[in-house]
Amino acid sequence: MATCEVCENEYDKAFEVVVAGKHHTFDSFECAIHALAPVCPHCNCRIVGHGVEADGQIYCCVHCARTAGKTQLKDRVHRPNSAKRVGPRARERGRTGA
Numbered sequence: 713m714a715t716c717e718v719c720e721n722e723y724d725k726a727f728e729v730v731v732a733g734k735h736h737t738f739d740s741f742e743c744a745i746h747a748l749a750p751v752c753p754h755c756n757c758r759i760v761g762h763g764v765e766a767d768g769q770i771y772c773c774v775h776c777a778r779t780a781g782k783t784q785l786k787d788r789v790h791r792p793n794s795a796k797r798v799g800p801r802a803r804e805r806g807r808t809g810a
């Protein structure tokens with residue numbers, strides 16, 4: 713049994729999420745999102761998709777990034793360098809981050 717760090721529910725199917733080396737335990741994705749998902753600085757929604765990152769800030773979508781003045785981003789990334797995606801980068805790029 714593990715205890716969710718958000719709602720303190722004890723649940724045998726709880727899972728761990730590791731962020732920057734720190735372990736978090738949750739009973740549901742809802743709790744994990746509540747605790748860990750970044751918030752778009754433009755529309756204040758929780759970013760649960762890939763999001764886009766510009767100047768160290770993560771936006772939920774390119775529209776929000778553009779509205780906030782980040783004009784270099786495109787929603788559909790064909791060239792890997794035109795926008796930095798937030799997510800499973802190692803898998804997408806196929807490298808180990810050395």
Ligand SMILES: [Zn+2]
Nearest residue numbers: 716719739743
């Ligand atoms: Zn919970």
Ligand SMILES: [Zn+2]
Nearest residue numbers: 752755772776
């Ligand atoms: Zn947004």
